[in-house]
Amino acid sequence: MMPFQIVVLWSDVLVWLLFAAAIGFAVLVAHNPPLLSAWRRVGASRLGMASATILVAFIGIGLLDSLHFRQALDGKPGQKTQYAVEVLSLLDALASPLRLNNEKTYSAPFATRLYAKETIEVPGLGAVREYPRLKNAGKHLGEHEEELLADAAFTAWRAILLALLVWLALTAWLLQRRAAAVDASRRAKTSGDETEFAWSSVLLTLLLMLMVLTPLFALSGKYHVFGTDKVGQDVLYQVLKSVRTGLIIGLVTTLVLLPLAVGLGIVAGYFRGWVDDLIQYVYTVLNSIPGVLLIAASVLMMQVIIDTHPQWFATAAERADLRLLALCFILGMTSWTGLCRLLRGETLKLRELEYIQAAQAFGVSHGRIIVRHILPNLMHIVIISLVMDFSGLVLAEAVLSYVGIGVDPTMTSFGTMINNARMELGREPVVWWSLAAAFSAMFILVLAANLFADAVRDAFDPRVA
C-alpha cells in the first residue's frame, strides 16, 4: 500500500535525462584539458559565477517541480486504493501552504483584507459593504490588524538573522576547505592562480539570495507576500511553478534544435555542392515565413488533435505536459536556422584548414573527419549559442502565451501570468502585483542566463584562448 503513486510525465523524463547529460558532460570536460581550461575561465569570471549561482537556484526549483506523484485517497480498508486526479510535484508538496491557502479573489501583497468590497452581514448593523478579512493571510493577528508591520518586520529580521548564520557557517566551512586545498596545491607545487574559481562572488550572491529569500519564505507562511490573483491563488506559488515551464521551454527546445542545426550545418558546409544548396534553400524558406505565424498555425493544429483525442490522457496534467512538449518541438523546428547558418559558415572555414586536408590525405572517411575534426572545433559556437538561445526562448514563450498560442491554460507560466494580469492593468485601482512578480522573476532568470552566456562566450572566444 503506497500512500502515493509516482507519475512520470514525458517532460520529467526529458528534464532528468538532460540533468544526467549535463553531469555526463561535466565528467567529459574534467577529462579533456582544453575544455576544462575553458570552463575554468568561466569559473574565474565573477559576474558569470554570480549569475550561475542564481541559475542553479532556478534549476533547483525546476528539478523539484519535475518529480510528480498522485496522492492516495482515503478509502475503506480492503478496497483497491484510489488515487487523486490531481498530479502534484515535490515542489507542490513542499509549498502546500502556499498552494492551499487560497483566498476568494485579488488581495494586495501583505494585505489582511481582500481587494474588493463585499456585502457582509454584521450582527446588529445589518448588511455592510466592506473589505472582508482574508481567510488565511494574517489570521494570527486576530483583531490587531495594525500590528501587521511590526509582526512582518520581526519575522523578517529573525529570518535574516538565520540566513546570516547559515551563510557564515557555509563560508567558514568553505574557507577551511580552501585553506586545505591551497596547502595541498602548494605542496604539489601547482599554481593555478590565473584561473581561480570566483568563490567570493558566489558567496556574495549566496548571501544576497539568502537575505532576500529566507524572509520571503518565512513571511509567505503568514501572508501573501506577492498578493493573490483573480481566483485567490498565491502569486509567489505561481512564480515558483512558472520556473519549470520556462526552463523546459528553454532546454527542451534546444534539444530539438541542436541535432537539426548541427547536422545540417556541418553537412552543408563540409560537402558543399547540391547538399549545401538544398539545405540553404530550406532554411531561407523557413526564415522568410514570419515565425509567429508558423508557430501559431502549428500550435492550433496540434490543439485540434489534442482536443479530439481525450482518451490519450489520464489526467489534465498529462495533457498540458504533452502540449508543452509539442510547443517546444514547434519552437525548435522553427528556430534552428540561425545556428545552422553559423555552423555552416564555420565549417566552410574549417574544411580548408590544413589538418582537415592532412586527414583527407590519409584517406580518413568523411564521417570520421566530421566527428573527430570538425565537430569538436565547432563546440564552442554550439555552447555559446545554446546558452544565448535559452533566454530568447524563455522570452518567446512569454510572448506566445500572451498571444494565446503558448502553453495549456491550466499550466502556470510567466506568459500565462502576464496574460492574465494584463486585463487588470486597466482596473482602477490597478492590480499590479501579478505582473510585477512575473516580470521580475522572468527578468532575473533571463538576465542571469544572459550574463552567464556572456561569461561563457568570453571564455570560449578563440581570440582569447
Place this chain on the structure above:
Amino acid sequence: MLQVDDLRLGFVAGKKNLIAVDGISFAIARGETLALLGESGCGKSATALALLRLLPGAGRIFGGQVSLDGENLLQLSEAKMRQVRGGRMAMIFQEPATSLNPVLTVGRQIGEVLEQHLKLSGAAARERMLALLRQVGIADPERRLDEYPFQLSGGMKQRVMIAIALAGEPQLLIADEPTTALDVTVQAQILDLLAQLQAERGMGMLLITHDLGVVARMAQRIGVMYAGELVEVASREDFFSRPRHPYTQALFAALPDAAHRGQKLLTIPGLVPSLAAMPAGCRFADRCAQVMAQCRTQSPAWREVAPGHQLRCHWSGSAGGESALRHQLSEINGDAGKPCLEVSDLKVHFPIRKGVLQRTVGHVFAVDGISMAILPGRTLALVGESGCGKTTVGKALLQLVAPTAGSVRLGGGELVGLKGKRLRTVRRHLQMIFQDPFASLNPRLRVGEIIAEGMAALRLQTEAGARHSAIVALLKQVGLAEEAIERYPHEFSGGQRQRIAIARALAVQPEVLICDEPTSALDVSVQAQILNLLKALQAELGVAYLFITHNFAVVEYLAHDVAVMYLGRIVERGRAEEVLRRAQHPYTQALLSAVPTPRIDVISQAVRLAGETPSPANPPTGCHFHPRCPRAQAICRENYPPAQAISSTHAVNCHFPG
C-alpha cells in the same frame, strides 16, 4: 634625431606585469637606417609601437625616455601625440592586405593624412597625392587614386601604404617587416624604393626584420634584440664581418646556403624564454654555445668593444671551432634507380562560374601541364612566387584536388581517377607536410591521436600495443620525448609542432613526402632544426621529397634537383647546381638576383623585373613571361617556347636562353 633611453615596456596580465622590453637604448640620426633584428617574440614590434605610443590595451610603458629632436614623446598629451604620429613619425605595417581600409578609395586614405597634417584639401591635395603615388612608382596614378584596395596587387598596396606614410612628410619612418608578406621580386622592388626615398628625403628609418638578407641591403647600423634586450649594436661592416655576440653568430650559422650543403646546419637549442620566466643572469645563457658560470647569475653589462660596436655579453673570445660543431651528413647518391613518382602533363583548371545559373565563363589555369619525376632518396625543389600554382601541384599529386588532365604515376600505378579503397591504399606511399604548423594540427586531439590517425585510417599497426610503440619510435625519430603523446598541440612551439606534423606523415611510411613550405612560418634557428631533421630522415629512410618553396637559400642547401614554376608551368628544370649557378631562363635569373643575400661582400648586379605575376585566369599569349621579360621579342608574344635541353638533365623553356 630619435633618441631612446632605457625604454621599458610590458603587458599587464591579471595582477602581474610582464616585461616585454627591458631597458633598451638606441639613437637614429637623420638619413640613417637602424635595423632591429631578432626572432619572433623578442619585443621588436612592441618597441616600434611604443615609439608611437600605440601599444595595445594591455601594454604599458614602465619607464625610459623617447625623444624626437629633443622633445620627450612619452610626456606629450594625446592630442599633441596625434600631431607626431603620421606627421613626424610614420609607420609601415607588415601585411599590406590588412593595413588599408577596404571600403575607402586610395585617394581618401592618403587624403586623410594630408588633411590632418598639412591641412591640404581639394585640388592641392589631389596634386600632392598624384605626386606621392608617382614617387612610390605607381603607374597611371590618376586612375589608381579612385580605386579601392581590392583592385590593387599586393606590391601596389604596399606602395600605397608607403605613400600614406610619406604623405605627412615624416622625419622618421618605422617599417615593421615591410616585405615579409611579399614575393622576392616584389620585395626587391619595395626595398629599392624605400632606400631611394630615404636617400631623397634624408629620413631616418627604423627597420624591423628577421631577415639578415634585408638587413644587409638596407641598414647602416644593426641592433640585435633578444628576449627584450638589445644584445649587440654594430655598424653594417662590423656586424657582417665581425659579429661578436654568440646569438648573432648563431643566427648567421643557422642560415642555410649552398656552402653548407651536405653539412648539418648549426642550430640554437631551446626557445626564446617566455616573458613570465626570464632567467636571472644573461637571458641567452640557456641557449648559448659559449656559456660560462658567470652568465647564469649575473646579467652582462652593456659595453663598447669597438667604436660604435656595443655588446651585452661576458664572453670576449672570438668565433671559432665552428666547423668542429658541424657534422658531415652522408648524402645518398640516388642517381640510379627508377623514379618513384612520375608526373606527366598534369593540369588543374578551376572553373570560374558566374551568374544565376553558375555558368562556367572561364578557367583559372592554376597548373597548366607540368611534367616531372622524383627519384627515390632525392629532393626535388619546386620554386616559384606566390600564385604560380606550386601548392596546387602538391595537392593535385595527393589527389586532394582532382586534376583536370594528365597522369600521376606512383611506382608504376596510376593515381589520377582512383577512387575509394584503391586510392586509400595508394595514399600511404605519398604524404604531405603543410606550411603552417599552427593550422595543420587539430587543437582538440592529443599528439598521440594525431600521429595514430593515419595508421588507423590506412589500417596499419592495428594492434594497440604495436601502434603505441610505433608512435614512440616516430616521436624519437623526430626528436620529441615520449611524454608528448599525452599532450595537446598548443603546448608545443612552432618548431615542435612541425616535428609532430612530420611524424604524422612518416607514420604511414611514405616513399614520397610533399613538403609545402614547411619552414616559412618558422624563425631562422628553428628552420635550421627542421631542415637538419628533414635531411637526416632522408638519409635514414631514403624518402624522396618534393620541396615546395620560394626560399632559395633553403633550395641551395637541401635540393638535388630544382624546377622553377611560373604561372602554372615549369620554365626551367635541372640539377640544383645547374639551375642555381648557370640559370638560363630570364625569370630564374631575376628570381636569383632578387634574393637579398646576408653578406655585404656580394654586390649583386640585380636583374629587376617590372610589374607582378599576371593572373592565372588570363595568362599572356605566347610565352607567359614575355610582358616582364627583358629579352622579349616578337616571337615570344606568339609562341610558347618548347623545352630546350642544355644538358642531359637541364632543360629550359625559353626562346633566348642564356
